[in-house]
Amino acid sequence: MTVSCKNHNPAAGNDDTTQTQAAIRSEADLPGHSVAYTSGSVYDLMMSPRTDINKLCFNMQTDCIEAIVRGHADVLVDDESFIPPEEMARLGIRLAFRGEKDFPCGFAFRKGEKELCEPLSHFIDSLRSTGELQEMYERWFLCDTPSRVPMPDLGPAPTGKPILVGEAINLPPTAFPVERQWRGLEPELLERFAHHIGRPVQINYIPVGSIVAALQAGNIDILGGGIFITEERLKTLDFASSHYSAHPGYFVKSTDGGTRPGFSQRVKQMFHNNLIAENRWRYITDGLWETVKISLLSILLGSLIGAGVCRMRMSRRKWVGMIAQVYVDLMRGIPMLVFLMIMFYVVLSGTGMGASAVAVIAFALNFAAYVSEMFRTAILSVGEGQTEAGLAIGFNRWQTFIYIVAPQALRNVMPVYKGEAISLVKNTSIVGYIAIQDLTRASDMIRNRTFDAFFPLLTVTIIYFILAWLLGRLLDLTVKNIDK
Amino acid sequence: MITIKHLSKRFTNPDNTVVEVLKDVNCEIQRGEVISIIGPSGTGKSTFLRAINLLDPPTGGEIIFNGENILDKGYPVSKLRQKMGMVFQSFNLFDHLNILDNITFAPIKLRNLPREQAEEEAMTLLRKVGMSEKTSAMPSDLSGGQKQRVAIARCLAMHPEVILFDEPTSALDPTMVGEVLSVMRQLAAEGMTMLIVTHEMKFARDVSTRIFFMNEGIIYEDGTPRQVFENPVHSATKAFVQRIHKLVFEVDSPDYDMYDVHSQIGRFCNKYNIAAKRDAADRIIDIMSSSVMASLHPYTLRLTHSEQTDVTAVDYMKENVSGSFLADTDSQAASAVRTLCKEVVEERTSRGFRVKFIL
Numbered sequence: 001m002t003v004s005c006k007n008h009n010p011a012a013g014n015d016d017t018t019q020t021q022a023a024i025r026s027e028a029d030l031p032g033h034s035v036a037y038t039s040g041s042v043y044d045l046m047m048s049p050r051t052d053i054n055k056l057c058f059n060m061q062t063d064c065i066e067a068i069v070r071g072h073a074d075v076l077v078d079d080e081s082f083i084p085p086e087e088m089a090r091l092g093i094r095l096a097f098r099g100e101k102d103f104p105c106g107f108a109f110r111k112g113e114k115e116l117c118e119p120l121s122h123f124i125d126s127l128r129s130t131g132e133l134q135e136m137y138e139r140w141f142l143c144d145t146p147s148r149v150p151m152p153d154l155g156p157a158p159t160g161k162p163i164l165v166g167e168a169i170n171l172p173p174t175a176f177p178v179e180r181q182w183r184g185l186e187p188e189l190l191e192r193f194a195h196h197i198g199r200p201v202q203i204n205y206i207p208v209g210s211i212v213a214a215l216q217a218g219n220i221d222i223l224g225g226g227i228f229i230t231e232e233r234l235k236t237l238d239f240a241s242s243h244y245s246a247h248p249g250y251f252v253k254s255t256d257g258g259t260r261p262g263f264s265q266r267v268k269q270m271f272h273n274n275l276i277a278e279n280r281w282r283y284i285t286d287g288l289w290e291t292v293k294i295s296l297l298s299i300l301l302g303s304l305i306g307a308g309v310c311r312m313r314m315s316r317r318k319w320v321g322m323i324a325q326v327y328v329d330l331m332r333g334i335p336m337l338v339f340l341m342i343m344f345y346v347v348l349s350g351t352g353m354g355a356s357a358v359a360v361i362a363f364a365l366n367f368a369a370y371v372s373e374m375f376r377t378a379i380l381s382v383g384e385g386q387t388e389a390g391l392a393i394g395f396n397r398w399q400t401f402i403y404i405v406a407p408q409a410l411r412n413v414m415p416v417y418k419g420e421a422i423s424l425v426k427n428t429s430i431v432g433y434i435a436i437q438d439l440t441r442a443s444d445m446i447r448n449r450t451f452d453a454f455f456p457l458l459t460v461t462i463i464y465f466i467l468a469w470l471l472g473r474l475l476d477l478t479v480k481n482i483d484k
Numbered sequence: 485m486i487t488i489k490h491l492s493k494r495f496t497n498p499d500n501t502v503v504e505v506l507k508d509v510n511c512e513i514q515r516g517e518v519i520s521i522i523g524p525s526g527t528g529k530s531t532f533l534r535a536i537n538l539l540d541p542p543t544g545g546e547i548i549f550n551g552e553n554i555l556d557k558g559y560p561v562s563k564l565r566q567k568m569g570m571v572f573q574s575f576n577l578f579d580h581l582n583i584l585d586n587i588t589f590a591p592i593k594l595r596n597l598p599r600e601q602a603e604e605e606a607m608t609l610l611r612k613v614g615m616s617e618k619t620s621a622m623p624s625d626l627s628g629g630q631k632q633r634v635a636i637a638r639c640l641a642m643h644p645e646v647i648l649f650d651e652p653t654s655a656l657d658p659t660m661v662g663e664v665l666s667v668m669r670q671l672a673a674e675g676m677t678m679l680i681v682t683h684e685m686k687f688a689r690d691v692s693t694r695i696f697f698m699n700e701g702i703i704y705e706d707g708t709p710r711q712v713f714e715n716p717v718h719s720a721t722k723a724f725v726q727r728i729h730k731l732v733f734e735v736d737s738p739d740y741d742m743y744d745v746h747s748q749i750g751r752f753c754n755k756y757n758i759a760a761k762r763d764a765a766d767r768i769i770d771i772m773s774s775s776v777m778a779s780l781h782p783y784t785l786r787l788t789h790s791e792q793t794d795v796t797a798v799d800y801m802k803e804n805v806s807g808s809f810l811a812d813t814d815s816q817a818a819s820a821v822r823t824l825c826k827e828v829v830e831e832r833t834s835r836g837f838r839v840k841f842i843l
Binding site: 001383385386388389390391392393394395396399403408410411 | 532537539561562563565566569570572574575576577578580589590594638639644688
């Protein structure tokens with residue numbers, strides 16, 4: 001069911017909604033209402049100190065919309081331009097009123113960064129003085145269908161060391177990808193800047209939660225995405241000259257809805273919107289490939305490391321076993337997401353290693369800790385008599401392990417190992433936090449564009465399920481072949 | 485073939501106390517000998533056997549096998565073990581392989597035998613131990629006796645020069661001991677060199693060419709079965725081989741648990757391989773308790789067995805009685821029990837009177 005349809009459901013609570021809307025006409029009417037906003041945004045700063053409202057802080061703007069549409073929130077506060085007018089009608093959302101204060105937005109840099117910050121500032125200032133900046137703003141922002149505005153052709157992209165840009169947003173008109181090409185006010189501005197200084201730009205979507213860490217760890221050079229310039233942020237970040245000002249808008253659910261199409265029509269429309277339009281299925285296939293790659297490599301590498309840790313754990317030298325024990329305890333005690341972020345932003349940040357490689361290492365290390373214990377108990381569960389029989393008949397220690405103990409241990413460990421491997425596949429859905437476009441992130445990207453939570457999530461759910469099932473079959477087959 | 489000099493083995497316990505299981509073992513084993521190693525529990529019999537193929541490496545001494553000291557550094561231990569088979573108390577068949585593969589596995593991997601030839605050999609060996617019908621069964625499908633026979637075949641598949649048997653029948657249900665012992669008897673008859681740690685005294689006496697009596701970490705006495713069992717030199721040997729196994733019941737009232745008595749007798753008979761005598765013992769006890777002994781509580785009932793002389797007896801002892809009580813009350817019962825045994829011995833003891841039925 002799409003969000004637009006949900007809007008027209010004669011569900012209970014519709015009267016409440018009408019009353020609430022009637023009550024909200026200005027900022028003075030907010031107290032006592034549920035307000036949705038995006039974490040890390042300037043609205044977060046505005047709302048989080050307040051105690052007179054019910055705060056609903058989400059990681060993604062799409063989730064805020066969902067909250068309004070589903071009736072979890074009364075008001076949504078974000079940039080006025082953030083929902084294109086064409087979408088507002090479809091979703092059944094309307095602008096209740098505008099905020100009183102504007103917020104200047106700018107590109108952020110690491111504190112003390114000079115190489116790019118000043119040239120970009122000068123470039124933006126010169127565009128402003130020629131009126132070009134205003135022209136760009138009007139083209140993208142004062143248009144009903146920003147997603148259909150074409151990017152200007154600036155000629156072939158310059159070559160050289162790319163400038164890495166992290167976009168904290170992927171919504172029209174600020175910045176949004178269409179068929180892997182970024183469009184919007186900021187991408188255009190950055191492209192122009194790229195031609196100006198003769199270096200290519202490479203844009204990646206980074207979720208709001210990890211933007212500052214990404215910048216400070218050096219994973220990106222420039223941070224964009226309608227970042228508000230605030231006093232607070234000026235203490236830790238440098239900003240280029242502001243290239244536009246955002247106007248806060250307060251959105252509420254509208255009472256009048258459009259016509260509701262039939263079920264098959266709706267499914268067809270969802271299918272088209274979420275997968276076919278702008279070749280959005282490519283997000284899914286690209287994300288799937290990323291998820292499969294990270295999962296399989298992590299399982300392989302993690303099993304190897306796990307075998308090594310298991311060997312250490314079973315060592316006759318006490319201190320070797322102790323090291324392995326400490327490693328296992330440590331890894332089991334750290335939440336995977338925290339560990340992944342630490343590896344990406346702290347431990348391996350200076351190595352120039354790609355995010356996918358970091359993810360593989362982090363997941364492998366975590367997987368190793370769990371499976372090493374499984375391997376150990378599986379080996380111990382094969383009786384000492386089996387080893388003795390192997391040795392007594394003339395195999396050496398290694399042959400005895402490989403020919404006699406390992407096949408039996410493997411069969412013992414497989415049910416739990418399979419569960420752990422499948423669990424790893426599902427856990428990879430957090431790699432979005434270090435800016436990897438995996439399967440889950442693919443659904444986020446699509447949701448951000450279509451404002452439809454149901455279809456993309458259902459799609460990736462089914463894919464994850466199939467993936468887990470296939471992996472289980474694969475492992476079963478492996479064991480069968482070992483038995484032969 | 486094997487010469488062992490001053491072999492010793494020390495274990496250090498977790499609390500740092502040192503246990504010397506083997507103190508100073510010396511012996512010489514010739515090709516074709518069948519040696520049974522007997523002795524009380526905990527005297528190092530199994531440790532001795534496991535030291536010879538280095539599963540429990542000794543801490544001192546020499547083991548000369550075919551002219552070479554196998555304790556020398558760099559001696560190919562795995563090669564040695566291929567020539568020295570071992571049969572375990574707990575069988576230790578490879579649980580993940582079927583019976584045929586259990587036997588062909590090592591020959592294929594270690595003797596580089598082509599699979600067909602290995603399987604052909606395996607079938608011959610399985611026929612020899614009577615297991616050729618079970619080639620595709622898994623070890624878990626077999627009974628203990630069957631497992632042990634397969635384990636012997638697995639051992640033979642490596643063409644060993646000597647086989648070490650570490651209590652091969654101790655983990656078996658008594659009804660299965662016989663099948664394993666027959667296979668071993670056959671091997672002995674074919675001239676295989678065998679070292680057998682065992683508690684089967686009858687088997688040791690019948691099959692061995694030599695007996696090692698181990699006690700206190702050394703070979704206490706070494707000789708032919710006749711010497712060791714009938715004319716032991718040392719008193720400890722004598723005590724061990726002449727020891728009489730006893731099962732004692734103090735019967736205080738007619739309400740004693742007669743089912744428990746019979747089941748204990750069953751177990752006793754199985755343990756010492758005298759199952760054939762169980763029926764007679766049971767019947768004598770049934771008749772006696774319902775007739776002669778019915779009014780004689782309290783009394784002592786015993787079942788005794790001597791492995792050395794192979795004599796089994798049921799006896800009744802009544803304290804503070806000076807004459808025989810057998811025929812006093814029920815002469816019909818008394819004559820019935822006489823037909824169930826070989827001989828009745830009536831004797832005065834220091835504390836009373838005993839009637840003994842030799843089975």
